[in-house]
Amino acid sequence: MTRIAQRFAELKEKGEAALIPFVTVGDPDLKTSEMLIPALAEAGADLIELGVPFSDPVAEGPVIEKASERALAAGVSLQKILNLVKAVRSQVEIPLILMGYANPFLHMGAEKFAREAEAAGVDGVIIPDLPPEEGELFFKALEAKGISAILLAAPTTRDDRMEMIVSRSTGFVYYVSLVGVTGARAELVEGLEERVRSIREKSSLPVCVGFGVSTPAQVEEIGRYADGVVVGSALVRVIEQAGEGQAVVDAAKSFVADLKEPLRRS
Amino acid sequence: MSKNEKIEGHFGDFGGRYVPETLMAALEDLREAYPRVSQDPKFKDELDHLLLTYVGRPTPLTLAAKMTEEMGGAKIYLKREDLAHTGAHKINNTLGQVLLARHMGKKRIIAETGAGQHGVATATACALLGLECVVYMGEEDVARQALNVWRMELLGARVVSVTSGSRTLKDAINEAFRDWVTNVEDTFYCIGSTMGPHPYPTIVRDFQRVIGLETKQQIMEVEGRLPDVLVACIGGGSNAMGLFHPFVDDTDVRFIGVEAAGHGIHTDKHGATLTKGVHGVFHGQRTYVLTNEDGQIQEAHSISAGLDYPGVGPEHAFFKDSGRAEYVAIDDEEALDAFQYMSRMEGIVPALESSHAVAYLRKLVPDLPKDQIVVMNLSGRGDKDAPQVRDMLEARAREAGAK
Numbered sequence: 001m002t003r004i005a006q007r008f009a010e011l012k013e014k015g016e017a018a019l020i021p022f023v024t025v026g027d028p029d030l031k032t033s034e035m036l037i038p039a040l041a042e043a044g045a046d047l048i049e050l051g052v053p054f055s056d057p058v059a060e061g062p063v064i065e066k067a068s069e070r071a072l073a074a075g076v077s078l079q080k081i082l083n084l085v086k087a088v089r090s091q092v093e094i095p096l097i098l099m100g101y102a103n104p105f106l107h108m109g110a111e112k113f114a115r116e117a118e119a120a121g122v123d124g125v126i127i128p129d130l131p132p133e134e135g136e137l138f139f140k141a142l143e144a145k146g147i148s149a150i151l152l153a154a155p156t157t158r159d160d161r162m163e164m165i166v167s168r169s170t171g172f173v174y175y176v177s178l179v180g181v182t183g184a185r186a187e188l189v190e191g192l193e194e195r196v197r198s199i200r201e202k203s204s205l206p207v208c209v210g211f212g213v214s215t216p217a218q219v220e221e222i223g224r225y226a227d228g229v230v231v232g233s234a235l236v237r238v239i240e241q242a243g244e245g246q247a248v249v250d251a252a253k254s255f256v257a258d259l260k261e262p263l264r265r266s
Numbered sequence: 267m268s269k270n271e272k273i274e275g276h277f278g279d280f281g282g283r284y285v286p287e288t289l290m291a292a293l294e295d296l297r298e299a300y301p302r303v304s305q306d307p308k309f310k311d312e313l314d315h316l317l318l319t320y321v322g323r324p325t326p327l328t329l330a331a332k333m334t335e336e337m338g339g340a341k342i343y344l345k346r347e348d349l350a351h352t353g354a355h356k357i358n359n360t361l362g363q364v365l366l367a368r369h370m371g372k373k374r375i376i377a378e379t380g381a382g383q384h385g386v387a388t389a390t391a392c393a394l395l396g397l398e399c400v401v402y403m404g405e406e407d408v409a410r411q412a413l414n415v416w417r418m419e420l421l422g423a424r425v426v427s428v429t430s431g432s433r434t435l436k437d438a439i440n441e442a443f444r445d446w447v448t449n450v451e452d453t454f455y456c457i458g459s460t461m462g463p464h465p466y467p468t469i470v471r472d473f474q475r476v477i478g479l480e481t482k483q484q485i486m487e488v489e490g491r492l493p494d495v496l497v498a499c500i501g502g503g504s505n506a507m508g509l510f511h512p513f514v515d516d517t518d519v520r521f522i523g524v525e526a527a528g529h530g531i532h533t534d535k536h537g538a539t540l541t542k543g544v545h546g547v548f549h550g551q552r553t554y555v556l557t558n559e560d561g562q563i564q565e566a567h568s569i570s571a572g573l574d575y576p577g578v579g580p581e582h583a584f585f586k587d588s589g590r591a592e593y594v595a596i597d598d599e600e601a602l603d604a605f606q607y608m609s610r611m612e613g614i615v616p617a618l619e620s621s622h623a624v625a626y627l628r629k630l631v632p633d634l635p636k637d638q639i640v641v642m643n644l645s646g647r648g649d650k651d652a653p654q655v656r657d658m659l660e661a662r663a664r665e666a667g668a669k
Binding site (some may be wrong): 054055056057058060062065066069070072077078079102103104105106107109128129130131133134142151152154155156157158161165176179180207259 | 282283284285286287289290291292294382430431436437440443444447448450451453468544548549552555558559560561563564589
């Protein structure tokens, strides 16, 4: 059983939804990211999404877009992120998922990336601009190494395509809650629950919801009907405002603990 | 599906749809609507009528007699896209796409622009056809091209200054994608070149094919045979593809695309994507891109804003790898010289983009036999570049004087 499947199985037993925080690796620097991963796990994160910065991130709102710029300015690369995962893997059991745009992954090459990601201890990959039709070879290379290729579904995804996405995704299905880019929104989209329930009926995999989720109340609500909740921009903003080093770790830890609180059953 | 597309939407290894899931349904709608609408006689008549009575097509094919004589090689003809309404080939595409959007029931048009040419052409089509128009433009370009910003606003468009990334064309495209992801239900993205996710490279090519189709007919009328060589400049590649594509099965006709070498292809300041780039995924397509060793997209550089792009249309990438077309690069200085050369020789001020093609003619034509025929696409007129070129030439003269 993969670490991701194992984690969802444990949560199911407890009747809890997963909290999945997102951080851009290398924002503000790699050293801080290395401290953040175990700290987030300790604070209550169930899986962690590690953002791989890209020069042209078309699905990101301004908060993550700027974080991506800061990380690139600090000299972060996909190779350095793999090295970082390798370094922290021995300290944490939490599933680590890379989220980034297609070109850096394809530039490294499917086989090489899959080999190094496996060696580093990466559990899954999410690439918003690599749909299943175009990513077939890349995703096969990942799956051959036991790395999940997590596909995204959106409000605009039609029924026949949804069948294809849930059947080809591995690890879990990432449901994009809204029509738009990443970033905090005051309200959740109307009809979200119904939509998530209908995908869960089609899917044997867990269904997690991201985009536009920022508060403990929103996390609590989604946690009632989804298998997991992703919080990205709101956490990235907390990190941005905290500055650097231990201050970042402390602020992020307390923010994530507050998000996890309403999901706990025990 | 054209014969280069073995799998729909792919040209060999290139093309495809590398976009966020939210946009897949919109691309699917466009893929379905485009052949249906564009083959509808009502749409065709409407577009043909506009091209004839509004754009001023067909544009002439002009013999460049003095350049031919001075270079002493093949006979040179110019396809005069500079004489199209708004002063460049861009209008062929924007009228087609905006009309398509209207037939699809879309109310709002978004576009990206570098120096402003595609933005002005889109704003023009929207003014004519009565649709709302929003143009994304990098903050740097807004400052450098204040007059074009004003022109777009004069035409009724709203110009949004983009402050992310390098604040140039590629970031304007990113921001247009973000708008489209957010407003996909009522918005049509009018892409400015033969690039982006499928079916855009095909749609833009088809609307620009009028250049090559007219050229074929015109050269048959005056010469009674096909040309030997076609030459055009390449940024995203739409004017070149428009000229080349109707000749794709005429395998004796050479295609030469001229990219921007900027400060030189040995430097990191150029836009020579096909000459120096690698295979990659960028702005929704698999194509050649300029990247660093981590796969991050690099900024391009050229004296000409229209060639200043770190990607290139996927069908050109296919033409390169299959050997159907040759791609070469011309640097800023050579283009600047060619700008002045053509002005004096022919009484035609070429756009800085087109000046790259002119500069390559000066290298190519003297070595070609006199009985050969070369057609160059004069993709736009240079009035827009006159103030910038004047400043550069004055600076150059001061530098020379100081030495």
